[in-house]
Amino acid sequence: MQLVHDKVALITGASKGIGRGIAKKFAQEGAHVAFTYLSSVEQGEALVHELEAFGIKAKGYRSDASDTQQAEELIHAVATDFGKIDILVNNAGITKDNLLLRMTEEQWDDVMRINLKSIFNTTRAITKIMMKQRSGSIINITSIVGIKGNAGQANYAASKAGMIGFTKSVALELGSRGVRCNAIAPGFIETEMTGKLNEEVVKGWLQTIPLKRAGTADDVANACLFLASDLSTYITGQTLPVCGGMLT
Ligand code: NAP
Numbered sequence: 001m002q003l004v005h006d007k008v009a010l011i012t013g014a015s016k017g018i019g020r021g022i023a024k025k026f027a028q029e030g031a032h033v034a035f036t037y038l039s040s041v042e043q044g045e046a047l048v049h050e051l052e053a054f055g056i057k058a059k060g061y062r063s064d065a066s067d068t069q070q071a072e073e074l075i076h077a078v079a080t081d082f083g084k085i086d087i088l089v090n091n092a093g094i095t096k097d098n099l100l101l102r103m104t105e106e107q108w109d110d111v112m113r114i115n116l117k118s119i120f121n122t123t124r125a126i127t128k129i130m131m132k133q134r135s136g137s138i139i140n141i142t143s144i145v146g147i148k149g150n151a152g153q154a155n156y157a158a159s160k161a162g163m164i165g166f167t168k169s170v171a172l173e174l175g176s177r178g179v180r181c182n183a184i185a186p187g188f189i190e191t192e193m194t195g196k197l198n199e200e201v202v203k204g205w206l207q208t209i210p211l212k213r214a215g216t217a218d219d220v221a222n223a224c225l226f227l228a229s230d231l232s233t234y235i236t237g238q239t240l241p242v243c244g245g246m247l248t
Pocket of ligand 1 (some may be wrong): 012013014015016017018019036037038039040041044063064065066091092093094114141142143144185186187188189190191192193194
C-alpha cells in the first residue's frame with residue numbers, strides 16, 4: 001500500500017538536498033508532487049521527469065519562498081493545477097554563518113527572510129484551502145540547531161527556533177479544522193548545505209552522534225512521509241528530531 005496515494009504535496013526548495021529526497025519519496029509513495037526551486041533551474045526542471053517516472057503528476061515552479069506575493073501566487077497556481085493541496089512541506093532554507101560579533105545585518109535579514117518569513121508566506125496562503133478541505137498536513141523543516149543553538153549560527157538558530165513556535169501556534173489554531181502542523185528537526189545531514197563545512201567541524205559533529213554516521217536526505221524524507229501520511233493523524237504541534245540521537 002502506498003502511504004500517500006493520490007494526495008497532493010507541495011514542497012518548497014526541492015531542486016536539491018533534503019527537499020529533493022522528500023519529493024522523490026512522496027512520488028514513490030503515490031503522491032502527486034508540486035515543488036519549487038529558485039536558482040538551480042536545471043536541477044529543478046530535471047526533477048519533474050524523475051518524479052513523473054513514478055507514474056504521478058509532477059510540476060516544478062520557480063518561486064522565491066521569501067517573497068509574499070510570489071508565495072501567494074504559487075499556492076493559487078498549485079491549487080488550480082492539481083485541484084487540491086493535502087500536504088505542504090516548508091523546506092527551503094539557507095545558512096549565512098558568522099560569529100555574532102562579525103555578523104552583518106544583511107546576513108541576519110537574509111536568513112530570517114528565507115527561513116522564517118517564507119513559512120509565514122506559504123502557510124498563511126494555504127490555510128484557507130486546507131480549512132475548507134477540513135484536512136491537511138503542514139510540515140516545517142527546522143533544525144536541532146533551533147533547539148540547542150550553535151556558535152556561529154545565531155541567525156540560523158533564531159530562524160529555526162522561530163519555526164518551532166510557529167508550528168505549535170498553527171497546530172493550536174487549525175487543529176479543530178482537521179489541519180495538522182508539525183516540524184522535523186534534522187541533525188547533521190549530508191547535502192550541499194553541510195558540504196560547505198570544513199573537515200574538522202564535520203569530524204567533531206560525527207563524534208557526537210550516537211549512531212556514528214551522518215544522516216541522509218532519505219532519513220529525513222522517511223520521517224516526513226510519516227507526518228504527511230494518515231499514520232500520524234493524531235499527531236500535531238510536535239517537533240520530531242531526525243539526528244541519529246545527537247540531541248540526546
Ligand atoms: P540545500 O542542499 O542547500 O538545498 C536548499 C534548497 O532550498 C534548494 O533546493 C534551494 O533551491 C532552496 N531555496 C533556497 N532559498 C530559496 C528560496 N528563497 N525560495 C525557494 N527555494 C529556496 O539544503 P538542505 O541541506 O537540503 O536543507 C534543506 C532544509 O533542511 C533547510 O531548511 C535546512 O535549514 C534544513 N536542515 C538541513 C540540515 C543539514 O544538515 N543539511 C540540518 C538541519 C536542517 P535553489 O538551489 O533552486 O535556489
